[in-house]
Amino acid sequence: MIRRALQNTFSLLNVDYVKLSPKWDYRNVISPYYRIYYIDEGSGELSDQSDFLKLEPGYLYIIPSFTLCNLCCKDHLSQYFVQFFEESIDGVSLFSQRRSISKITATPLDIDLFKRLLEINPGRGINRSDDPKVYEKNIFYKEYQELNNQQHLASYMETQGILLQLMGRFLKSQLHLGQGIQHFPIKITETIGHILVNLHQELSVTALAARVNQHPDYFSRQFKTFTGERPVNYILGKRIERAQYLLATSRLTYSEIATQIGFDSLSYFSKSFKKLTGMSPRTYKKQLYKVG
Structure with a gap:
């Protein structure tokens, strides 16, 4: 018998059904969690740095974690939405090859899945306030995780199953995979795990290659073959x-964050952050507060 272990699990943050107005208009939104929408009425707009999608009834939309995007409602829009964190054993995100927004045609089953997700996870909407300064804080992330921990095992497993099914719909579309998912050699998988656990340490190519008994050049080529980088x-x-x-x-200072992730100086951290995200850490944090 061939056994295949799932590498990715999900941690529910919010799920709800909402009716939106033109006040739902946010630019340069970027979050550490996924969003999936099902639109059942009205219209809106969703865009990132390369794509523009019309939000319209009968479709599912996904915004992968760490994807810079814009959200807009011109008149009215009603939608089911779910927000959740992704956790990966090997550190490889399902959307690591293409972090961009996607759209697929919804099915009756998709609608039933959202309704069931709401039924078994009552009170998981953004209930305190629509202001991200209130709801996007570490204390509330911890609170949601505690709710997951307290959930009955049957409901927890069903929630995982529903999120897996919804994610599977987008994986099946192959919109973000390009060449498709490859099976990583054990040495590459082990190296990725080592990197993720030791981001605060010095991580040279020479040292990483030595850990798996490979020449640095060969190791670097193999790493790029399977990760794309x-x-x-x-x-x-x-x-x-x-x-x-x-x-x-978290409430860590910029300097504390820089130290935790292995940067020797705050200026190098800020420069690298802006190079990859298009904005400084300070601007990024302000943008988080504008997400509705």
């Missing part, structure tokens, strides 16, 4: 993703 670029990207997560979910 050279080790140095991959490490920098993961450090900046971790910084985005910490900016959204």
Whole structure:
């Protein structure tokens, strides 16, 4: 029997059904979690740095984590939405090859899945306030995680199953995979895990190659073959993703975040952050507060 273990799980943040007005108009939104929408009435707009999508009834939309995008409602819009964190055993996100917005035609089952998700997760909307200064804080992320921990095992497993089904709909579309998912060699998988656990340490290509008994040049080529990036670029990207997560979910200072993710100086951290995200850490944090 061939057994295949799932590498990715999800941690529910919010799920709700809402009716929106033109006040729902936010630019340069970027969050450390996923969003999936099902539109059942009205219209709106969703765009990122490369794509523009019309929000319209009968479609599912996904915004992967760490995807810079714009959200807009011109008149009225009603939607089911779910927000959740992705957790990966090997550190490889399902959308690591293409972090961009996507749109697929919804099915009756998709609608039933959203309704069931709401039924087994009552009170998981953004209930305190529409102001992200209130709801996008570390204390509330921890509170939602505690709700997941307290959930009955049957409901928790069903929630995982529904999120897997919704994610599977977008994976099946192949919109973000390009060449498709490859099976990583154990040495590459182990190296990725080592990188993610030790972002605060010095991570040279020479040292990483030595850990798996490979020549640095060969190791670097193999790493790029299976991740799409050279080790140095991959490490920098993961450090900046971790910084985005910490900016959204903690009260650490910029200097403390820089130290935690392996930067020797705040200026180099700020320069690298802006290079990869298009904005400074300070501007990024302000943009988080504009998400509705």
